[in-house]
Every structure is written in C-alpha cells, then in structure tokens.
Amino acid sequence: SVQLEMKALWDEFNQLGTEMIVTKAGRRMFPTFQVKIFGMDPMADYMLLMDFVPVDDKRYRQGAFPSCRYAFHSSSWLVAGKADPATPGRVHYHPDSPAKGAQWMKQIVSFDKLKLTNNLLDDNGHIILNSMHRYQPRFHVVYVDPRKDSEKYAEENFKTFVFEETRFTAVTAYQNHRITQLKIASNPFAKGFRDCDPEDWPRNHRPGALPLMSAFARSRNPVSSPAHQ
Amino acid sequence: SVQLEMKALWDEFNQLGTEMIVTKAGRRMFPTFQVKIFGMDPMADYMLLMDFVPVDDKRYRQGAFPSCRYAFHSSSWLVAGKADPATPGRVHYHPDSPAKGAQWMKQIVSFDKLKLTNNLLDDNGHIILNSMHRYQPRFHVVYVDPRKDSEKYAEENFKTFVFEETRFTAVTAYQNHRITQLKIASNPFAKGFRDCDPEDWPRNHRPGALPLMSAFARSRNPVSSPAHQ
C-alpha cells in the first residue's frame, strides 16, 4: 500500500484548483509528489514510475468576467473546447530504479527530479503536457520478475496508485491568484515573494489563524488518504 | 579495465604532494575521483566502491625550518613518529550501486558524494581518516553473482584498481601553500579566492604559460594511466 505525503497541502491546493507551471526547459511540480510505501518484498527488485493521464478531453479557458480579472473570488475555469491532440505519453522512472523493496520502504520516496514541459520536441526526458489541460498523476510500482518468461506475467507484476487530490491544470502562467499565493506561502524557493514575517511560518504558526495555514500546519504529521487503486 | 579521469590534474597535485582536507562534518575530495570503465558485461549487476589504505605506518609533521615557514620552496614533509591507531576501515559504495554494466559504462562514474572526516564517531557514513597520515584510494568493482552459492566465488568476483597518482595526505588545514593555490586555481567552488582574470582560465589559457596551467589544459582530453591492478 502507498501513503501520499503532504496530503494536507495537496488538499489545500486541490480545493482551489491546483495549477502546475510548464516551461520549455521543464519545471518541477509543487507540491512534490512523495509517497511512503508499505508491504513490498524487502529482497525483491522494483521499478517505481509516474505518468500523467488527461482527466477529460476538455480544453480550459479562464475567466467568466474578462474585464474583472482581478476579482479572483469570481474566477473559475470554463471549458473552451475539445482537447488538443494527445501528447507523447511519457513516463518518469524514479532515478533510483531498480532497487530492493527494503530500500524503497525505509524512507519517503520523492519524485523531485520530475519536470513538466510543454515542449513537444523535448529531449531531456521530461514529462510533456498540454497547457490549459487537466491531468491526473499516476504512480506505478513494477515488480521485477526474475523468471525467464516474465513477460507472460506483466499484467500481474505491477500496481497503479491514483491520488485524486494531486490532479492539476497545466499552465504557462498562474491563472488563479490564490494558487500563486499558496505556492509563495508554502514553497521554500518562493520565499523571496513573501511579505509576512518569514520566521513566523510555518514553524510558529498559530493554529486556525488563516484557512490555508491551518491545513498546512496539520500536514506536518500527515494522515494520508488511501490510494484509489 | 578502468581509466582515471582528470589524470593530468591528479599528476599535478601528486607532484606537489596532494593534500585533502578532513573535517568533522565531512569534506569532499578535490580532485574528485572519477573513472571510465570498460569491459563489463552490460547485462550483469555490479557494485562499485572505494576504500582508503594507509600508504605507510608513519605520522607526518610539516616544516624542516619552523622559523621559515613562509619559505615554501624549502617546505617538506617529515616523519614525526609511528602512525596513530588504525581508524575504522570504512568503505564508500557508489550511490548508484548496484547497477548494470551497461549503466556504469555509458558515462563517467564520479565519486563526488564521497566525504572525508576525522571524526572517529561519525555516523554519516563518511570515510574516517587520521589527519597527518598518507592514504592510497582504492577502487573496487564487485560482480553481483546470481548463483545461489555466490559466497564461494567471492574471491574471483571482484577486481581492485589502484592509481598511485591519487595518493594524498589527510590534513585539517593545508600545509603546502602551492597545494592551496592549485586547489584555488582548479576547483570551481574556490573561484572566490582567485586573483587572476576568472574568464581567462582554463578556457582561454595559452599552453605553456605556467607549469600548473599546461597540465590542466591537457587534462581536457585526458589520456589516463593504466590502473596498477
């Protein structure tokens, strides 16, 4: 079984409608997709990988009221048409793959090397996504079958885990200002854009002060949702 | 077979008497121990690791003429007594171990995560060395034998490679100022201590201008010495 790390933070983003930046050079995800894994055979080899599937075949367009684009309380995602042609369905292998079950289970597995790009011609092995489309990250565990005819058992040698709270819209620039603010508040690399006392958060945060704070404070002892397998 | 990378730079340091800093927290080596590997079975698994053996049982002390310690042309290493009691003989596994031969051979293998410490109680897995002692780095390739009784063949399942030009003295502070200068000149992280035009070297270096420069310029197309196996 698999437990999503930082579930509370994912939930907070998901509630607002998570957005992930895609760039030509490749951009990391934030939050980073991280999991705790249980129940592997400690001595067996496993490959861990991720891919991204479109949530629907729609293309999104922002703004019910274009003239009020700073009225973020009224912002929403509108369907703008059918999806663009499917992108190359790339896969990201965790760089430690393959490794023994014991190795994977003894610490949090972090996909922080995974990068998202909108460059269809990318040759850095990044995940290629269409901007303004919604995606569902998927996590796959593949058992490396030592048997000679292992291809025969391919179907039973992997498991897929889906956490719906990690869904997001790929964008080239943030559309929802509240997403921007939550990213700035929670991503250490965006600390330069914070205006509050940097020492005050999240370490010395008073619980319940602001909605987005309290959930993140809880996330320091994450209780993850079961994966929708 | 194994080829030492940056051999010309190693030679330059070795000629002056290479020194490596050891600290409580752990310090990387510079130059970094890097090799190109040939002749592995591409499909077989291998572990790559390093250890460090004392070159002799002597303890060193610097300075023939203590009153002239700035006269570096006369500096030399003197024997100061018997070696201190042996340190825990730790080993550093390359973090990508185990991996297939094809993986190891397709690019330079770099031991840049390896750190040296003088802390006998170190619990970070760093290599523990005695300051003011000389060491010979060794590189080991271990074939992961798939046979059930693989222990029987342990003796024939590994090869050790020794490059004498990588010998060094462990120190807590540099003793030979020419070593300091060569480190500053060649280690990118020490660029802040350079006084010459940073753009001029090593990129646009005129060959033969200074001894220490020419060797490094050659090192860009390294011709490595055969390992003393």
Added chain:
DNA sequence: TTCTTGTCACCTAGGTGTTAATAT
C-alpha cells in the same frame, strides 16, 4: 485578448579557503 517566452531578482542548498579562536 489570451497565452507563451525569456530575463530577472531573490531565494535554497551546499562546496571553497580564510581567519581567528581554541585545543593539544
């Protein structure tokens, strides 16, 4: 108008030798 691109200041994270203080 909407979306994308490239550059930038400002961060995190961590590798350098220097230096002054301390230990042996």
Added chain:
DNA sequence: ATATTAACACCTAGGTGACAAGAA
C-alpha cells in the same frame, strides 16, 4: 608550536514567481 575547530564571505548550481515583450 602545532593542530583543530567554527564562523564567515564568496562561490556554484539551480528552483521561485514577477514582469515585459512577443505570439497566436
């Protein structure tokens, strides 16, 4: 005296969103 330690300024390397300019 000599050896070690810890704090420091100055780097490399690279992850942020802001912003202005460009593209569709």
